[in-house]
Amino acid sequence: MSAALLAAVSGLGLGLSLIVAIGAQNAFVLRQGLRAEHVAAVVAVCLLSDVALIAAGTAGAGALVQRVPALLDVVCLAGAAFLLGYGVLAARRALHPATLVTEAAGQRAGLTVTVTTALALTWLNPHVYLDTVVLLGSLAGTWGEQRWWFAAGAGAGSAVWFAGLGWGARLLRPVFARPAAWRVLDAAIAVVMVTLAAGLVARVL
Template sequence: MLHALSSGFALGFSLILAIGAQNAFVLKQGLKRQHVFAVCLCCALSDAILITAGVAGFGTIVQQFPSLEIIARYCGATFLIIYALLSLKTAFTKKHSLELNQDTQYKLLPIIATCLALTWLNPHVYLDTVVLLGSISTQYPGLEFYFGLGAVISSFVFFFSLGYGAKFLIPVFSTPKAWKVFEVIVAVLMFAIALSLIKG
């Protein structure tokens, strides 16, 4: 049981560790202190649902209907391009200040909607959580639940560490110039991911 649990945790953590659109968004919200708990919980719960579906055998359905992956890929690329353009617009048209970025000044719904889009419109998430973790869980017959649980725990640990750990970077982003650079980096990252999705 412990072996399956630890294996699921280690693999889940290694898969989610790569910098992607979702992680960049969580980091950004952590730096801005905008509904950090809700964003981290949203990402972790989304992963939990996908991992559970994969362990339960949904990965075979995705493999049988490849058109689902294609649809998700192009929808995700479109959203990422729009998000990248908005980041560029923000970088060059808005004045950034950490002191102004308090939770009470930003509506929760648009932030959660963006978080959900970055998560559920990213086909890489399905490949990592549903297909890959789902298929590897079969190597632990009778212990699939514990393998999946380990992966789910890793998601909660990672996202909450990233979201709340971002506060240690706040001194770096205390100037408007640093925020502009960060927004441009986010935009480039989004464009790059979108391009990789289009290329397949």
């Protein structure tokens, strides 16, 4: 195996291991996939954002984040506020089954609102900077001249994951044909969002 291919495969493995964990971004992509709502736009936003962050980390931006921790604290607080608000909305949907029935029947959020939410869940999440920019960027640096192959592998991992999550969610639609299933999903999303928000605040304090 050539050095470039080995670097790419290593980047692919690390990228997938970091991105597969359940989080705010993945929960949102899954929900949009289940509803078949602006899936291409959401997948594109998440993928392009990941690629940009991976490139930044590979180029050395991780060092800046480590040297100026106050930047990460600001992102933590902003992200916590957004996640808490999104969690409250998810909890509200879970507590009002009638709303779920209406949404399942076809009421769609606008493309601008959906894209803005996807951007916020990505760029206001400090974990993405720690995992993608700092950790992945630092490991990419260990590959020397092959670091961009490593970054390419990590980017490919993001593409596989988001595409699979977004469009693969359709396989679960028969389960979510029932309002009760949406209620459980939104309750789970609310718990994830609020837990992440609390964790971010605790990190700053």
